[in-house]
Amino acid sequence: MARVAVAGATGFAGALCAAIVNGHPSLQLTAVTARSDAGRRHDDLYPRYGVGLELEEFDADRIAERADAALVAYPHGAAALVVKALLERGLKVVDLSADFRLDRELYERYYQPHEAPELLDGAVYGLTELHRDEVRDADLVAAPGCYPTAALLALAPLRDVMADVIVDAKSGVSGAGRDATRTTHFVSVAENVTAYKVDGHRHRAELEQELGSEVPVTFTPHLLPLDQGLLASCYVTPREALTVEQVRDMFEEAYADEPFVELADAPPGVRDVRDTNRCRIHVTVEPATGRVLSFAAIDNLWKGAAGQAVQDLNLMLGLPETEGLA
Amino acid sequence: MARVAVAGATGFAGALCAAIVNGHPSLQLTAVTARSDAGRRHDDLYPRYGVGLELEEFDADRIAERADAALVAYPHGAAALVVKALLERGLKVVDLSADFRLDRELYERYYQPHEAPELLDGAVYGLTELHRDEVRDADLVAAPGCYPTAALLALAPLRDVMADVIVDAKSGVSGAGRDATRTTHFVSVAENVTAYKVDGHRHRAELEQELGSEVPVTFTPHLLPLDQGLLASCYVTPREALTVEQVRDMFEEAYADEPFVELADAPPGVRDVRDTNRCRIHVTVEPATGRVLSFAAIDNLWKGAAGQAVQDLNLMLGLPETEGLA
């Protein structure tokens, strides 16, 4: 049994990390931390998850005594130093923030000066379907953003044939985090849908990095009146004409052995994958235009955050990749 | 006071037609018909609308005795002969189905053999912002589909500069009609979002007709967990580079005098226009790609159906275009 701590266990993603680790047959949840709420029990905040541990303030030394690995679910910027402290004490770490997903130049262009740039070289972008072997060998893995996870899985098999790509993404509100704001107020969201950050959402950086910067990527996120779920509708102009059979072959080949990617005969709904770590994809070619349409649905808190982080951790610890996630 | 009948007044769009006419200062609602439910009061089915008339079976002669104009809200295919019967009896008609929106070739390619093709020449496509003068003079106007309404208003000022266009459209469930199906079951829709008819939704025909067939149009509708509201997110590759100022000027010029089109500084939400006849548009140029992004939000039952039909009728009857719709 590997001993695992979750730092930042009261945000939506961190809370689910704690729940998944708590129910994992080969992991033992030994500590949950919170910047506020220390002293309260986790299941007082999240009764549904049934995690009976008491939340404590973050203290790297005390964590290191009790944990072999950690999942860190801090906001970007705040995560870097927490991750550093844990790595220095010998823990393997999966970080759910953006702090270790990008190279320094790209990070500082989209975010801010980096707090621990010396760690970037050793960090692996934890989309297992694209970087499985590197994840296995890493001590520090950056779990991808929710939007890039869905978009990259929808697009990866097409990387070599894309002339351009548009990602129209739709997310539930849990993706906006637990902060109570005008944007997350029920009355703002219910019976509504709207695009946001149309002049440049930061998750675009991950798309650029993983798809290659020579492909122009349009990326527009939308906020939807639902809790958990994310759909990436991707529109790809191919470099040369492709038949639907060719395209489907490309996807079947790419994902034949992937335990968490499933190809569907019809466009997926986010409900199809709710509370699972799966990504469900449908790809087709629009007859009228020859454009390739690829739709990928995930649960933003599972495959888009906590589930993926545990998938990474399984690999890092030599456990079966799907354990605790089925 | 012009006397107006609503044929097919128990579907979502028809019911709202009856409500708007009922509250209109210059129109008198004289008859509401329904294929089933005849004999029941309209406000028994739709208490919120407060229309106290009894539903009756459709009888063109009896309608003609009591009405100068009619709004017809039948399914496509069934509408054509109802419209014909009313026109023959001297009524002005706004038809909300697809039956008179397209030329014969396009209609029969996307729908079915036309039941009254001889009327097509005299029918006007009732998107007032594009065809106001023709609507004014017409006896038969076809109210546009909900998706084309939003998409065309988002795209019309760009018609001459588009190299290609992708319309990713999101609709509430009232757009799917009142039939109870697996698709419209609450449990199918709640906490879900999915694309549908990705191999060709019929509303594409209207986009082709109004935008010109030389521009390749990708059009993908999505079903969202909300009742009334439709957002068209449009991605346009311009033929040559445009600045955001140039694009905004094009829209301001196009819509300067339009009473129901408003330009917004930020992406619109469908809640901004709920239960109104307005179309709210935000247009920008994505810095990273130069692509023009245009977002248009409408209430699918108002500007996308019943409100637009009354807007057409106002013009046909020589009334102020906004009357009864503010």
Added chain:
Amino acid sequence: MARVAVAGATGFAGALCAAIVNGHPSLQLTAVTARSDAGRRHDDLYPRYGVGLELEEFDADRIAERADAALVAYPHGAAALVVKALLERGLKVVDLSADFRLDRELYERYYQPHEAPELLDGAVYGLTELHRDEVRDADLVAAPGCYPTAALLALAPLRDVMADVIVDAKSGVSGAGRDATRTTHFVSVAENVTAYKVDGHRHRAELEQELGSEVPVTFTPHLLPLDQGLLASCYVTPREALTVEQVRDMFEEAYADEPFVELADAPPGVRDVRDTNRCRIHVTVEPATGRVLSFAAIDNLWKGAAGQAVQDLNLMLGLPETEGLA
């Protein structure tokens, strides 16, 4: 045209007050105030309502120059002195807070020390169906709380026959106000329902005052995943056995001439009255127990707040009671 100001026009109820006054044929909206957001246009915050005025900071003198009457939509406690300032300058006032709904003893028991107790004697509890004549003659009317509005209309005809009463009330989130809190976060509300303030919600005071304190009243509010709408399910043990016919006669008699109360053959849904000023009631007698069940549905922002306030104002100004509200 009476000139009307709305003080506190950016909360949900105040914003709707502004919209209703703005569309009212006999009222002219001359000022909208806001404690924050001054300088912004109202329709920038609430595009749907289409009120083009600029928000200004509250200044009693400047308001008095331009208005004959005011609707005040401040939080309780803060409202009293604003109301006082406007009354002193000769305006008629409808206050939407709790500050003038109760006698001093009851107010200070449930709320806090009263800021302007000298005005209480002249204030009228503005449930028009119970106090129409007093409202007509008043300079200061207190619009009732949303819960008491529905519950009192469900119960008033039974006042003389009740042995006890339980009110299980269900409200949409707009009733909780515009503040962004953990409670109003979309993720807290969606796919949820919960009772709250089960040890005593302040609206109980209004029920006690209007029903008479000798009847024990159990009142439990619940928060529901919807925006606008409030249902009061009331369970009354009658002092002596009543038939369903007797009970329905009592309601028909009580509400025969009420323009905004409608009796329904089946339990009402809040959707039946959404965006209307109506209260829809169904009453029956449970065969197995003889208990009287009375269900009243309102839109909490209309009949439960802004609509009712305008209904009061219509009476105070000698206008038709329903004007601007149909």
Added chain:
Amino acid sequence: MARVAVAGATGFAGALCAAIVNGHPSLQLTAVTARSDAGRRHDDLYPRYGVGLELEEFDADRIAERADAALVAYPHGAAALVVKALLERGLKVVDLSADFRLDRELYERYYQPHEAPELLDGAVYGLTELHRDEVRDADLVAAPGCYPTAALLALAPLRDVMADVIVDAKSGVSGAGRDATRTTHFVSVAENVTAYKVDGHRHRAELEQELGSEVPVTFTPHLLPLDQGLLASCYVTPREALTVEQVRDMFEEAYADEPFVELADAPPGVRDVRDTNRCRIHVTVEPATGRVLSFAAIDNLWKGAAGQAVQDLNLMLGLPETEGLA
């Protein structure tokens, strides 16, 4: 590994039965049947559950070859003969319909003539918290209705002190079943709440049977705009005055060893128990009236149907009661 079949595996409850059995460490799912949809894979209808079996038509002999026990999720009336056929072939059966929950007199009063009355004597009402020992020894267990499950757990500790009780129950739409009707149409449910069957819902029969007919029970179900979840708000007039401490002691004593009942310090939300087999209860005494208020939240598909059925089956097979349900 006990081999288990699920008969009627395409309704909401039956589909979840299949999913729970499929993931259960000591049970093997060997057959899933459906009256329509035979020949399709279960995960084609319910992708989220990931059950890869093919649906087959019901055939008692073929089931008996492959199963030691069965969960039957047919509508009432249709279930009785299916259950009988399986019992005759030696299977242990948990039936999710109403067919074996009541004695014959009560069943035929609320439902219809019974199809297999000879089995009623051997059937056990499967609310494990009240009938654990009988469930353990039974070959046929009737899983309780969703409403009675929540209400009985909220009320059982008070059985000896109740003078009367009102149950105001609120359910998500999955409780109304998979049939597409006007009632379950998204547009009917969204932004709505309504009471239904106020003159007598059949689940009242179970309350009468388990609470004793001498206590008058008012029971009113409401339909809410959410998918899974059920809240029973119970109002009990005690025979003599009780303090909140006394009441809480009664509940703590009653449920001290119950693995699936948890007592909470505040009113529970259905979200607290979503996708779990738990019942979360808060009980208090209203200061103003001395009335006991008890709120119980469950997931109607889990503790209110499929989860409870597996809990029963665990006991019948000698397995740990919580296995496969945590």
